Amino acid sequence: MADPDPDPDPGRLERLERRVRELEEELARERRGRGAARARIHTMSPEVTDSNPYSRLMALKRMGIVKDYEKIRTFTVAVVGVGGVGSVTAEMLTRCGIGKLLLFDYDKVELANMNRLFFQPHQAGLSKVQAAEHTLRDINPDVQFEVHNYNITTLDNFERFMDRISNGGLEEGKPVDLVLSCVDNFEARMAINTACNELGQIWMESGVSENAVSGHIQLIIPGESACFACAPPLVVAANIDEKTLKREGVCAASLPTTMGVVAGMLVQNVLKYLLNFGTVSYYLGYNAMQDFFPTMSMKPNPQCSDHNCRKQQENYKKKEAERPKEEVIEKEEEIVHEDNDWGIELVSEISEEELKAASGPVPDLPEGISVAYTIPDKEENLITGETVTESEESLEELMAKMRNM
Amino acid sequence: MADPDPDPDPGRLERLERRVRELEEELARERRGRGAARARIHTMSPEVTDSNPYSRLMALKRMGIVKDYEKIRTFTVAVVGVGGVGSVTAEMLTRCGIGKLLLFDYDKVELANMNRLFFQPHQAGLSKVQAAEHTLRDINPDVQFEVHNYNITTLDNFERFMDRISNGGLEEGKPVDLVLSCVDNFEARMAINTACNELGQIWMESGVSENAVSGHIQLIIPGESACFACAPPLVVAANIDEKTLKREGVCAASLPTTMGVVAGMLVQNVLKYLLNFGTVSYYLGYNAMQDFFPTMSMKPNPQCSDHNCRKQQENYKKKEAERPKEEVIEKEEEIVHEDNDWGIELVSEISEEELKAASGPVPDLPEGISVAYTIPDKEENLITGETVTESEESLEELMAKMRNM
Secondary structure, three states: OOOOOOOOOOOHHHHHHHHHHHHHHHHHHHHHHHOOOOOOOOOOOOOOOOOOOOHHHHHHHHOOOOOOHHHHHHOEEEEEOOOOOHHHHHHHHHHOOOOEEEEEOOOEOOHHHOOOOOOOHHHOOOEHHHHHHHHHHHHOOOOEEEEEOOOOOOHHHHHHHHHHHHHEOOOOOEOOOEEEEOOOOHHHHHHHHHHHHHHOOOEEEEEEOOOOOEEEEEEEOOOOOOOOOOOOOEEEOOOOOHHHOOOOOOOOOOOHHHHHHHHHHHHHHHHHHHHOOOOOOOEEEEEOOOOEOOEEOOOOOOOOOOHHHHHHHHHHHHHHHHOOHHHHHHHHHHHOOOOOOOOOOOOOOOOHHHHHHEOOOOOOOOOOEEEOOOOEOHHHHOOOOOOOOOOOOOHHHHHHHHHHO | OOOOOOOOOOOHHHHHHHHHHHHHHHHHHHHHHHOOOOOOOOOOOOOOOOOOOOHHHHHHHHOOOOOOHHHHHHOEEEEEOOOOOHHHHHHHHHHHOOOEEEEEOOOEOOHHHOOOOOOOHHHOOOEHHHHHHHHHHHHOOOOEEEEEOOOOOOHHHHHHHHHHHHHEOOOOOEOOOEEEEOOOOHHHHHHHHHHHHHHOOOEEEEEEOOOOOEEEEEEEOOOOOOOOOOOOOEEEOOOOOHHHOOOOOOOOOOOHHHHHHHHHHHHHHHHHHHHOOOOOOOEEEEEOOOOEOOEEOOOOOOOOOOHHHHHHHHHHHHHHHHOOHHHHHHHHHHHOOOOOOOOOOOOOOOOHHHHHHEOOOOOOOOOOEEEOOOOEOHHHHOOOOOOOOOOOOOHHHHHHHHHOO
């Protein structure tokens, strides 16, 4: 009997065996991926190994940026709105090792969301908070998650929201450390504003324009900086004809770039605020068309329509008056920076007419920032209710007054 | 008579081949199970439905931002380095519906990468390009992917890299439209620079500082703007004591926030460049400590050490000279913007001594930007090789000269 054909490729068997081993490993990894991705880590270590997910964060201490990075584990942050900005915000905080995250949203994931980061097509149909929790828990099982799948603007849900902000901290019964607004509508922003004014809860606001090419973040400390009801919300001027924007039945545009930048600026501000490094921004805008990033700060309106805001302003004034004098001065310097250190000129763009037509204080806005709308003079439109005394002063007098507030 | 050394298991090869097929199918099923993501879409539609992943991007046309959004499908972008910035860059481009992506990296995913966006713990051990391709294909199956798992800086691989940049476009044999550098080391940046100078390939550079709190992006058009070899690379001054930074055996810090912002700025610049809207930035920095974003532009160095850069400069000059005059003026205005529209003052921060010690042109840098290092005067250190004529001019003369270059 003749020998069978000699093997034309003697290494074939070995290569096939290796390929089987590789595929088996890959399959095992793929299956593990659905379950617990990594074990919990009890102490954040600065050890430089490939398996330590915290080494590059703990390095911030050695680099002299953050004094006590581990402190991040003691904080609770509530993220309201888990869309294009909120989901990335939650992911960044999760990867940074935040102690606890509360997520609020009532939307479902849709394929129409796929032009922004975070959600994936296979999650379409799931609630945003549920889908986000699954992904985030896989990414970092050390973080505690609490998700709320409802609209916070209804009466009942608003009470539940208030309760969780007041009691949902790492230790049940303690308040959260920070609330982040990543919602896309006025009603939800106003609900967060009302809750935070009542509770004296510090929060940060974020927003992206309907044409997708500008956005902003804002820090609101009740009683100390302007709340959302103190003045019309500020937006970054996109230098685009507004007429092309506002048409009926048209969906807003969005870009993963703009939303990623806004989420990055927001969480950077959160880290600086919680871990006490760098300069926390009161307002930071982003104009993508010109790569322009205006900053500013704004005092609260003593005639704010939210009575809890006015109450917080009184409390803040009292606290400031009680402080030792040096401390007060130090604090003042921190807050009042109408001009920034970088030589960006502050030039108001709103017209004299607009200023006069508006009630309440209109801030001295830096170039590139404008108000979303002006509040019509209430005395002309309303017979009852609280009204703001109409000012007969000139623009200059009004401005000077505001600067001295 | 028995065969000499008979195969003890003649069916082994077949069984192994069958096993490989089974495993491959199982793996595909497993991945589809998570994915089954979505079917391919042949035409980008502006239709506003929950199931249309392109509705919010096509809305950019209605909003008057982009004239022809669908054109994005005709472009090919190469991303070199799929780490903290590169992975998010690739994800943003994928979600925006880019035509084709080429990914280059030779690293593996590690748990130590989990403090940045994109990769997940269950992918630890996979090559970065393979893991990225899986995720990105699930997110958007309309994009074409080509991944390269090697280090582009070795001689052979550099040739392969050059070949793919020249021929890896949507239509094989056509060059890519843009190369993005998202690498973390000098050698890889220099390799990209060398390749792009030789090919006349437009590219964008990105970087994040070792202390994680600053970064930048830069557009390089060979012959028209300064290349990476023209001058020491620019970095955003972090206003932090450098001594705390440079210690032996210490790993760099990183943050998902800074890297997300830099990736967002980079891809925004890519979209503006490819789809022709807004102002494309030549250099945009990010200082996270002060929320400061300096911009600038820089002319190429006629004495650049890269001979292909000098050749591209000659070509550019010729092309400019051949243009009708009005066009030239228009183009000039676009490029030369030492002062920007937003009133950010440009103040040089490098000392006179540093300037005099450096060879080659040192740019007139805006506040907040500095050079990563100065190139020591070659005449003092080297006997042979190309040298730059030492300038005996004053700082003011030098500056004036550079402004007129």
